[in-house]
Amino acid sequence: MVKRKTRITRPKGKLGILIPGLGAVATTFIAGIEAIRTQKKALPIGSLTQMGTIRLGKRTEKRMPLIKDFVPLASLDDLVFGGWDIQNESCYETARKSGVLEPEDLKRLRPRLEKIYPWKAVFSEEYVKRLKGNHVKKAKTKRQLALELIKDIKEFKKKNKLNRLVMIWCGSTEVFLKPSEVHSTLTNFEKGLEKNDPNISSSMIYAYAALSMGIPFANGAPNLSVDIPAMLELAKKNKVPICGKDFKTGQTLMKTIIAPGLKSRLIGLKGWFSTNLLGNRDGEVLDEPSSLKTKEESKLSVLDGILQPNLYPDLYRNYHHKVTINYYPPAGDKKEGWDNIDIVGWLGYPMQIKIDFLCRDSILAAPLCLDLVLFLDLAKRAGMHGIQEWLSFYFKSPQCSPSVYPEHDIFIQLMKLKNTLRHLKGEKLITHLGLEYYD
Numbered sequence: 001m002v003k004r005k006t007r008i009t010r011p012k013g014k015l016g017i018l019i020p021g022l023g024a025v026a027t028t029f030i031a032g033i034e035a036i037r038t039q040k041k042a043l044p045i046g047s048l049t050q051m052g053t054i055r056l057g058k059r060t061e062k063r064m065p066l067i068k069d070f071v072p073l074a075s076l077d078d079l080v081f082g083g084w085d086i087q088n089e090s091c092y093e094t095a096r097k098s099g100v101l102e103p104e105d106l107k108r109l110r111p112r113l114e115k116i117y118p119w120k121a122v123f124s125e126e127y128v129k130r131l132k133g134n135h136v137k138k139a140k141t142k143r144q145l146a147l148e149l150i151k152d153i154k155e156f157k158k159k160n161k162l163n164r165l166v167m168i169w170c171g172s173t174e175v176f177l178k179p180s181e182v183h184s185t186l187t188n189f190e191k192g193l194e195k196n197d198p199n200i201s202s203s204m205i206y207a208y209a210a211l212s213m214g215i216p217f218a219n220g221a222p223n224l225s226v227d228i229p230a231m232l233e234l235a236k237k238n239k240v241p242i243c244g245k246d247f248k249t250g251q252t253l254m255k256t257i258i259a260p261g262l263k264s265r266l267i268g269l270k271g272w273f274s275t276n277l278l279g280n281r282d283g284e285v286l287d288e289p290s291s292l293k294t295k296e297e298s299k300l301s302v303l304d305g306i307l308q309p310n311l312y313p314d315l316y317r318n319y320h321h322k323v324t325i326n327y328y329p330p331a332g333d334k335k336e337g338w339d340n341i342d343i344v345g346w347l348g349y350p351m352q353i354k355i356d357f358l359c360r361d362s363i364l365a366a367p368l369c370l371d372l373v374l375f376l377d378l379a380k381r382a383g384m385h386g387i388q389e390w391l392s393f394y395f396k397s398p399q400c401s402p403s404v405y406p407e408h409d410i411f412i413q414l415m416k417l418k419n420t421l422r423h424l425k426g427e428k429l430i431t432h433l434g435l436e437y438y439d
């Protein structure tokens with residue numbers, strides 16, 4: 001049965017991208033978009049919205065358009081960037097210091113990147129202990145801080161004649177916080193803003209400002225941010241799409257590629273030891289135990305979700321899963337992810353897989369930022385709101401309805417994403433049954 005098409009308004013005019021945290025990931029994202037817009041050889045590799053295709057109908061129909069030709073996405077030429085940071089330096093200076101892109105590549109982009117300076121941040125060392133801010137807003141209450149953010153956003157919108165906005169958190173990982181009373185309802189949260197409740201972190205204040213203005217929010221870090229009932233209530237009330245948490249790049253990306261493969265062949269698991277060496281500022285922030293705990297919780301959750309030990313106790317009960325993160329400055333942004341995987345086959349015979357992934361964190365994260373802002377903008381124009389589970393593909397700890405477990409298998413996540421696009425456009429969902437080819 002072909003579903004009815006969803007009404008999607010056209011992406012007319014400019015789309016403002018609001019970024020709390022103009023660090024390595026954000027500047028690699030912005031610099032990349034500038035390069036792609038102006039240089040023929042700069043390709044948006046890793047971006048599904050730019051390079052991915054989608055199969056429509058039967059295989060015999062040979063309909064495989066690019067995703068960007070299938071659904072109405074904002075054009076890269078219409079993106080305008082703005083953001084906040086605790087350091088008052090231009091995107092060029094931060095990108096140069098981050099050392100992700102080569103100096104000669106950055107030189108060409110310098111005039112454009114030098115124009116983007118961050119606005120003063122909402123920040124407290126209470127939530128990111130390793131950083132000291134010198135470009136930070138001051139106000140008596142957290143509510144006033146939220147109002148200051150709203151003012152920045154309104155000015156940015158007016159100055160650049162923006163039609164729509166999306167916010168994506170690329171700021172540091174905050175200390176581990178558990179959902180508490182102040183997060184349980186919007187009323188409690190708003191009272192908490194007035195009373196400077198310590199359980200309201202900086203990232204929640206940004207999220208509150210965005211959702212209050214009807215601006216979609218994506219969370220690239222493992223912080224709670226929009227993953228609390230108060231924010232779900234606000235997203236529902238203002239009909240805003242949200243998604244998170246924690247970009248799926250590097251080692252966790254590998255894990256969610258390999259684990260579904262092992263499980264598909266019913267290969268057992270005795271243990272999975274993962275360690276990371278990274279030397280960028282993210283690594284420095286994660287060197288502090290309370291931020292590290294937020295990240296480790298996010299990284300540990302994926303295997304159980306994929307392997308389902310409750311359904312396959314003989315294969316996956318009691319496997320040992322260990323994840324560590326080591327701050328090692330010489331590595332810079334070129335992270336190294338080591339995995340030792342102890343697996344078992346026929347009759348319980350042991351085998352091992354070793355992975356040494358020499359990756360570049362921000363190079364893997366930048367295309368995710370692009371896809372997320374474009375898809376969230378699409379979701380908003382299509383009238384979708386609340387948690388966008390179809391964007392789980394991009395996250396280590398996908399936000400989902402409390403009634404279901406999160407889906408971590410990257411292949412199922414991709415199928416869900418593409419089927420959502422087919423559904424929006426009234427195309428048949430792909431089941432991969434394919435019996436009709438043999439009638």
Ligand SMILES: NC(=O)c1ccc[n+]([C@@H]2O[C@H](COP(=O)([O-])OP(=O)(O)OC[C@H]3O[C@@H](n4cnc5c(N)ncnc54)[C@H](O)[C@@H]3O)[C@@H](O)[C@H]2O)c1
Pocket residue numbers: 020021022023024025026084085086087098121122123124128131169170171172173174202203220221222246247248249250280281282285361362364365
């Ligand atoms: N690079 C990856 O592959 C990857 C993957 C998953 C998640 N992440 C997460 O993405 C985030 C960004 O990573 P990065 O490598 O760019 O780190 P980074 O340290 O280079 O950048 C983070 C920036 O956020 C700023 N910041 C911190 N708190 C802020 C606040 N309250 N308001 C405004 N700015 C604030 C910092 O000053 C810094 O410039 C981190 O939380 C990281 O854990 C990154």
